[in-house]
Every structure is written in structure tokens, then in C-alpha cells.
């Protein structure tokens with residue numbers, strides 16, 4: 497270790513870290529975006545609400561996190577979750593405390609997750625990372641991640657009366673049921689080469705009361721897509737979801753928007769889906785950021801529309 501390099505150990509987050517972790521995520525993102533001239537808080541909720549990331553990830557895959565702990569003070573310097581699934585590992589949410597940025601903490605966390613994936617024989621790690629955040633972009637790029645897809649982060653302020661007008665196919669959208677989970681896995685695998693049964697079941701069962709899930713059924717009774725959404729003070733977001741077509745994705749998003757009357761909601765939309773993007777603009781979407789699907793290892797181009805989410809992280 498050099499003099500400037502902090503002395504830390506890596507270990508999973510524990511329940512007793514929950515409050516400190518919430519402060520870490522909140523201050524890491526808010527201070528990064530203020531420092532870089534965003535002139536706005538990234539998280540507009542009170543810091544303790546950011547504990548929802550800890551809560552949901554621990555519901556889904558307990559202890560699948562890595563934290564860098566200062567050996568002298570016991571302070572959490574940075575932390576990241578990782579999500580081993582059927583065919584891939586996804587990475588997120590990554591945060592380093594503003595007092596410890598630029599000292600190699602982020603790199604140590606990413607290396608830990610890459611080592612985990614290698615040891616378990618995974619052929620790919622995916623994440624959705626900001627395209628305007630050069631600190632995280634460079635961190636992932638230098639660690640071997642390759643940008644494979646570009647996304648608009650589009651925010652819609654949904655009027656109190658909901659979005660007016662309709663879209664083709666919306667009559668085929670219905671609420672998801674637990675027995676849809678298997679078909680959700682089949683279609684996600686077909687579109688984006690991944691599967692995560694535990695995530696679909698978790699979203700549909702919705703024990704915390706935060707999620708909505710819609711499916712798009714075709715006349716033969718098979719699924720042409722699904723779309724999750726989360727409504728929480730730390731994050732209102734539509735996704736994760738996939739659809740065979742842009743029209744299908746628009747129907748699923750349109751139906752999901754109705755959950756967010758009188759609120760604003762983020763959807764991350766593939767830039768090459770021009771019809772879907774223009775539909776989002778017609779619903780008065782505002783571009784707030786851009787993201788990249790970053791992949792370490794194997795990747796097959798998507799075969800349809802994939803709408804990522806940050807909670808749970810899609811990858």
C-alpha cells in the first residue's frame with residue numbers, strides 16, 4: 497500500500513450496516529452530481545430512504561454485496577451489490593463515499609465482483625452505467641467492460657388524470673400473475689439473453705407493496721413482453737421489462753405510467769428504438785441523462801426491446 501492508498505478490508509454488508517449504507521449511497525450520488533454541475537440532488541428523498549436498496553437486494557440475494565471497510569475507523573468507504581442469476585451476474589448499485597473517491601476503492605469492489613464471476617464460471621457481468629459519469633465509465637471500462645447499448649433516461653411527469661390517449665395493443669396488457677414467471681424468463685432470454693426467475697417472482701409477489709408488473713399477452717395466450725415498475729420516495733421507475741417489438745414496449749409503458757399519476761417517473765429507453773422514443777416525447781418525456789449497457793465477457797445483441805431498471809438492477 498502507498499501512503500495515499502487507504503487500508504481497507506472487503507466484506508459483505510451486514511444488517512447492522514443498513515443505516516450507514518443508506519447515508520453512503522445518498523451522499524455518494526448527491527455529492528457526485530452536485531460536484532459535476534447537475535445543480536440538483538440525485539436522491540430527493542431523506543437519506544434514510546436510500547436504505548431501500550439494501551432492503552430489496554437483501555430480500556433477493558442476501559449478502560451479495562461487497563463493502564470496503566476502513567481498518568482504522570470501521571467506516572464504510574464504499575459498497576456495491578452484485579446479483580448472480582441463471583446466466584450472468586449483474587452489478588449495481590456502486591457507491592464510494594465522497595471522502596474516499598479516487599483512492600482505488602471502486603476498483604477494488606469491481607475486481608472483487610469480477611473474481612467472484614470468474615470463480616463461479618460465469619461468462620458475463622452486466623451493468624447499466626451512466627454515460628456522463630466519467631468516473632464510473634472509466635472505472636468499468638478500465639476493468640474490461642464494453643458499452644453495448646445506449647439509453648435515454650426519460651422522465652415523464654404524469655398528470656393527475658393520467659396520460660391521455662391510447663396506444664395499439666394496450667387492450668392485451670394485464671397485471672402479471674405468479675404463474676407468468678416462467679414465461680417472463682423465456683421471453684427475457686429470447687430478447688436479451690438473460691433469465692432471473694427469483695426477480696420476476698419477487699416483483700409479482702410484491703411483499704413490500706412497491707412494485708407493479710404488467711404483461712402483454714398475444715392472441716395465442718403467450719407473452720409478448722412484461723414490464724415491472726417501482727414506486728418509492730428514492731426511485732420512481734418503469735422497468736425492468738422486455739418486449740418483442742417497440743409497439744409492445746409502448747403498450748406496456750403506457751399501462752405502467754398510470755401507477756404514477758401526479759408524480760414523475762423515470763424510464764430508460766434504448767436510443768435505437770426511434771418509434772418508442774418518439775412515443776415517450778409525445779407523453780412529454782424530458783431527457784435527464786444517458787446510460788450505457790456495459791458488459792464484461794460474452795454478449796449477444798438484443799433481439800427486441802430491453803428496458804433496464806436500477807432497482808432491481810437489470811444488467
Ligand SMILES: CC(C)(COP(=O)(O)OP(=O)(O)OC[C@H]1O[C@@H](n2cnc3c(N)ncnc32)[C@H](O)[C@@H]1OP(=O)(O)O)[C@@H](O)C(=O)NCCC(=O)NCCS
Pocket residue numbers: 524525528574590591592593596597598599600601602603604624625626629630631632634635638
Ligand atoms: C464512480 C465511483 C464509484 C468511482 O469510485 P472510486 O473509488 O473513486 O474509483 P477508483 O479510485 O477506484 O478509480 C477507478 C479508475 O478510474 C480511473 N478514472 C477515473 N476517471 C477517469 C478518467 N476521466 N479517465 C480515465 N480514467 C479515469 C481511475 O484512474 C482509476 O483507474 P486506475 O485504478 O487504473 O488508476 C465514485 O466516483 C462514486 O461513488 N461516484 C458516485 C456514485 C456513482 O457514480 N456510482 C456509479 C453510477 S453508474
